[in-house]
Amino acid sequence: MSLTELRLRAARARIAAACTPPAVDPQLGAVLLRPDQCAAAARVNDAIARSGGCLLADDVGRGKTYVALSVAKGWRRPLVVVPASLRATWRQAMERTGISCSVVSHEELSRGRVVDTVPDGIVVDESHHFRSTNTRRYGALADLAASARLLLLSATPLQNRTRDLAAQIALFHGARAFALDASALAAFVVRGGAAGADLLPAVAPPTWARPAVDDGAVLEAILSLPAPARPVDGGDAGVLRTIGLVRAWASSRAALRAAIRRRRRAATAIEASVTEGRLPTRRELEAWQEVDGAIQLGFAPLLVATTADPLRVPDLMETISLEHDALRRLVAAMAATPDPDDARLAILREIRRAHDGTGVLAFAELATTAETYFRRLVHTGNVGLLTAREARIASGRLSRDALLERFAPRARGVQAPVGHELVTLLIATDLLSEGVNLQDASVVVHLDLPWNPARLAQRVGRVRRPGGSAVVHSYLVAPPAGAALLLDVERRLREKLGMAGRTLGRGIDVVPALASPPDVAATSDDGYATQHGETLQRIARWARPLPASCRGRRCRTLVAAAHSADAGWLAALDDGRLVAGLNGAPPVTDVDIVARAARACEGPARGIAKTAAVVAIAQCAEWIHGEVLARECGQVRRSRRPERAIDRRVALAFERVPRHLRASAAARASRLLATASLARPLGAERALHRLLEDADAGARERWLDQAIVVAPAPPDGYRGRDRVPSVVAIICLGPGATHSTSSDGPPSE
Structure with a gap:
């Protein structure tokens, strides 16, 4: 192997070492994490250490609960915030893993319950329920997370618009999250690529079921x-x-x-x-x-x-x-018109006959619809109803858990019932669309179209779990009108799903194609978060043992070159970030550009002229210095009105401090300005702003001390980007093979 090839391998390995977080222990009590779960947990730990929080947005069925518990294992006072319907599911997972966490429900936060413990880490399941900033539950969670690490879990965090995602990111990144675009928000999202997807059942193309009536x-x-x-x-x-x-x-x-x-x-x-x-x-x-x-x-x-x-x-x-x-x-x-419910019921009966022998899970957004279907089908046998008000079978009411055990005994870990006790058709509202494993079934029917299309994926996710049927089928009952309305419905659903796909990545297909052929409609570019995850997986494969001289921050920048149709370079910083400059464009951390450069780095090795290496290093250094200069001069960190208000109040408070105490007050003022300008949880920002609005507090000498308490330092282990990063390795890209006699000695930074 030539020296040029060895140099490229070493540069790739150095980049992999800089971007790959420390591995986690796969053994979690009685649970053994899969490799993709271990990778997700490692990335979550690294993201929380860098930013104080992150959002894990893997698809349903990928085991986010156990990934979260693996992360919570390293906390002293973990708190789990879950929907009330999932409390038992989390209790069982904690028993299996041996991880003890305090638990509070979304509903309890909405009612104003005060949490007794002061957590140092919080896991929020189904975090998309915290996308409205003006609700009581959102304010309560923001206060809890003011000085704690935060891990958000949701397969569908972007429900209708990008602001939904920003509101969740703001819980640990502060109000500045609302000014970020989709690509910047995706940097706080951990989402795996194809790894682990083969463990889940395949999803057949969804099918429109059109009622034979025009209403x-x-x-x-x-x-x-x-x-x-x-x-x-x-x-x-x-x-x-x-x-x-x-x-x-x-x-x-x-x-x-x-x-x-x-x-x-x-x-x-x-x-x-x-x-x-x-x-x-x-x-x-x-x-x-x-x-x-x-x-x-x-x-x-x-x-x-x-x-x-x-x-x-x-x-x-x-x-x-x-x-x-x-x-x-x-x-x-x-x-004067036929009742379309008759045609809808005929569709459900036909689906049930076509999939005889397997469970059918039928969802309705409105409880009235679910109750109507149940009343008109209960006489056919083996039918159950589950809404927020009740769980019911033909013989009367029963508990929610008892009904689910009749419908999905294998998933619930109980002996399968026989005869009339078995439920093969469960009609439910979206109460059941989150956090419940029902892989005994293999058919999902959408009796109506939810206002929020993310519900479609959540519904299918109930049966698409490891250990389920080989193939999951889904049907959408169309509105009872002509083709023009159906095309408009499809367009609206695809627009909303497309926005989530561009930011997070495309999940399973849940909307059948009408206006476009199925192969076109099902094709979509990977979203920013998915693409970032796949780039990191690609780079992790570059890992090789490094000699001692190539480890740590103080070693020289390693430079290599790879053959590529694109001209430019990819650099890894010692804070884990990747920077790329392609085809004469300014260097960026953009997910698309970095992913393109990472793919190019896998080309064959080539020689490099010393001048080309020096230019690439200089461009990267200029980008780093520009970022640091913007930060130090206030172009980034002092651009928002609340931060300028902090500056003014600190100056006012400092003026009111007696002269003989100003030496110590100056240190406190500097500390406050430094910590208040960091990206920090929204709850801490709100507390500091409330203190700023207190006119009396500004006149007291101890206002600085009060403000420092309100705006505490970031959580333990926080690795912010306040220092100047260095380049650990850079790979130059370009066509051809340019050789240089000086290529044997890699230039230093």
Whole structure:
């Protein structure tokens, strides 16, 4: 092997050593982690050490629970935040691994429960439930994570828009996460590539199931409804009510009837209030109830506080009259058309016959739809219902766990029931779409299309688990209207799924193709997070034993060259980052460019001129110095208004310190400015900003001490990017073979 080839191998190995985190112990109590799980745990540990937190976004069925427990093993006071329905699942996993964690549910945080322990590390399962920053549960989690490491778990963290992902990243990276683009946000996401996917069942192409009925006339009647009378705080409730009716229409005729009853109830309640000279709020409307089809009116003068504008009363009454007339026309249109629920039920019966002998899991977004299907199919035998309100079979109610044991005994670790006790068709709401293993089944039916398309992948993920059927089938029951509407539905779902795919990476196909051939519709570029994970896996394969002289920060930069159609270079920094410059463009850490450069580095070795090596090192050094200069001059870290407010308040507090105490106060002020400008959890930022808004606190001498306590140093083990990184290895790229007599001696940095 030539010296040029040896040099390239050594450079690749040096890059692999810089980018590959320390391995983790695969043995976790009674659980042995798979190699892909060990790799994920190592990457999570490294990401948390660098940034204080990360989001593990592997697909469902990849064992994120055990990866999280492997990470939590290194914490002293771990806390797990889970949906209440998954508490038992996590308890079982902790028993198997021997890892003890405190547990609190999402719902308890929403109710304002105060957590007794002060955790040093937090695992949040199904973290996409924390994508709305104005909820109580989000604020509670932000406060808990103010001084703790944070590991977020979600196979579908991006539900509708990029801000969903930013809100979760902000929990450990602060408000600056909302200013990052999709590529920058993906840097905080750990997502594996193809490794480990072969352990999961294959997914057959999804299939549209179209009801043999056209209910377009009813849809037109819904869309022609006039704007309803709104409560005093109604806002755009008119639009939302129409959208709600359309969603109910697409779900089931029973759900549409229930939605119409609710709309009539609201109109009648507003009418009764306006008659008394009042106009209710949305909360006050809840005082009106419907019993046996009759609307029970509340006593408006006692229940409604807001007085209606007398000049608006005639218009309000006319609006209510028009709404009553339009709703009567809608009901008449429904009576004049066949019930589409009959066609939908025929589809479900046919799917059940086609997959006789295996479990069928049917999801509905609306509980009314699930309950209707159950009532009309329970007589066929072996049918179960699971909603937030109840679990039921033909003989009556039972516990949720008992129902799941009848449907998926193997996954639940119990003996399989026989005869009528076995449930082969389980109709459920999306309560069951998260965190439950039901791999006994192999068929998923979407009885309606969820408003959030990420639910489609979550639903399929319940049965696509290791040890399940070889192939998982999925069906989507289409809305009962013409092809034009179905094409529009497909377009909307693909737009939302495409946004998540570009950021995180494409998962399993969950939407059948209508407008595009299946092979085109199923093809998509890997997302930033997936591509980054696959790049790291590629580089990990470059690992080779390094001589002692090539280890550590102080060794010289190792330079090599590989043949490539692209001209440029790839460099590894000692803080684990990769920087690439290709085809004359400025150096970047962009995921796409780095991935392209990493692939090029696997080309054959070639010689390199000393001048080319010097130019590549100089370009990389210039990039590093530019980053450091921007940071030190405040172009990055002092660009936001809250940080400038901290500067002003620190200066004010320092002026109020007596002269004989200013020497010690100066050190405290410097420490506060240094720590407050770091990327830190949103909870710590909010606490510091609350202190900034306290006018009295700014006048006290001990304000600096209070602020330092509120803005504590990062968690133990935090490896921020405040020092100047160095280049450990650089591989030059380009076509041809340029030889140099000086190539035997690698230039130093």
